[in-house]
Amino acid sequence: MSLHLKPARIATGRGDEDGRLVFDGERLVAVLVQLSDQYGPDAGKWFFEVGLGWLAGPKHPIFANLGEAQDWITRHLAGHRS
Amino acid sequence: MSSASDAELAPLIRKLESIATLSDAARHAVCELPMSVRVLEPEHDIARDKEQPAHCCVVLTGWAYRYKLLNEGRRQILSFHVPGDVPDLQSLHLKVMDHSLATLTQCRLGFIPHESLHALCLHFPDAATALWRDTLVDAAIFREWMTGIGRRTAHGRIAHVFCEMYVKLNAVGLAENHRCLWPVTQVNIGDALGLSNVHVNRVMQDLRAQGMIGRQGRELIIHDWDALCALGEFDETYMHLERKAAA
Structure with a gap:
């Protein structure tokens, strides 16, 4: 699996708009948003804003960094590849 | 005019009378229900999934909530409860808890034995109707x-x-x-x-x-x-x- 990230401004409606589109090959699988200062100890961390396909659902973890986010996404997609 | 128990159970009377009509006799009988009062700290389980309680609990002060635990620590809160509520009333007829009940804040709780609630319902049909109506509103x-x-x-x-x-x-x-x-x-x-x-x-x-x-x-x-x-x-x-x- 080859994930790659593309920077994007995400319309969260609030200050934290710095985001990454996460692609698995050519397919968009998730959107991550970096949390702003208002989140205290979570400021600067990466919020799993939305997942697509097998990543859709109620789970919205927060990751310390983008590497951790990619590891989690890779793990969750691994069981569902055709 | 109020006995000690009357004052203790005032929140329950107010709750029942907000959704049903109680006769004077039924109101008096509710006030006379035997009850043991306990104070629990916030985030403390009152009744756990799969337990078989022998009493129902009236919230006298504070807030409580029902919840289910899923794997990976995920939790679904099912309802919030305030003074006057009897959040485990269903345990009167459904013997095994199918969810848990916990305090949200520090709570003063009144525990009433099931047998006393059964006797209340048997002798005071309008009290039984009020409790039934409460479960319907809950639904x-x-x-x-x-x-x-x-x-x-x-x-x-x-x-x-x-x-x-x-x-x-x-x-x-x-x-x-x-x-x-x-x-x-x-x-x-x-x-x-x-x-x-x-x-x-x-x-x-x-x-x-x-x-x-x-x-x-x-x-x-x-x-x-x-x-x-x-x-x-x-x-x-x-x-x-x-x-x-x-x-």
């Missing part, structure tokens, strides 16, 4: 939550729960003028409405920015009741209130 509230979680936006769900809890507190004389104590954290709201903490945080900021709600110390202030009701599509019909307590 109506679940239907409303299901509709919200399934079909309302995050903003709508949160607006709806603010409206519902205010009306519930107002009905038992614990809130007025669109202000009430609000001990529910953003994490609690997320667990109740199927939202992440980040999403709850953003919605709360939006509601404040739009002038619908505010906070003053531990109080929630609803500045624009009509707008909040419209946002949450809130219509209190499902709460089936017959009479609201004089504040």
Whole structure:
């Protein structure tokens, strides 16, 4: 699996708009948003804003960094590849 | 005119009389129910999934909530409870708990033996009817939550729960003028409405920015009741209130 990230401004409606589109090959699988200062100890961390396909659902973890986010996404997609 | 037990069980009387009519004899019988009172600290289990309680608990002060635990520590809050509620009333007829019940804040709780509640229902049909009606209203509230979680936006769900809890507190004389104590954290709201903490945080900021709600110390202030009701599509019909307590 080859994930790659593309920077994007995400319309969260609030200050934290710095985001990454996460692609698995050519397919968009998730959107991550970096949390702003208002989140205290979570400021600067990466919020799993939305997942697509097998990543859709109620789970919205927060990751310390983008590497951790990619590891989690890779793990969750691994069981569902055709 | 009030005995000690009368004063203790006043929240239960106010709750039952907000949704049903009690005869003087039934009201007296409810006040005479034997009860052991315990104070539990916040986030303390009152009854756990799979337990078989021998009593029901009346919330006398504080807030409680029902919840289910899923794997990976995920938690779904099923309902919030305030003074006067008997959140494990179903244990009177459903012997095994199919969810857990816990305190949200420090709570003063009155535990009434099942046998005493059975005797009350046997001898005072209007008390039995009031308790039955309470379980039906409970189910109506679940239907409303299901509709919200399934079909309302995050903003709508949160607006709806603010409206519902205010009306519930107002009905038992614990809130007025669109202000009430609000001990529910953003994490609690997320667990109740199927939202992440980040999403709850953003919605709360939006509601404040739009002038619908505010906070003053531990109080929630609803500045624009009509707008909040419209946002949450809130219509209190499902709460089936017959009479609201004089504040």
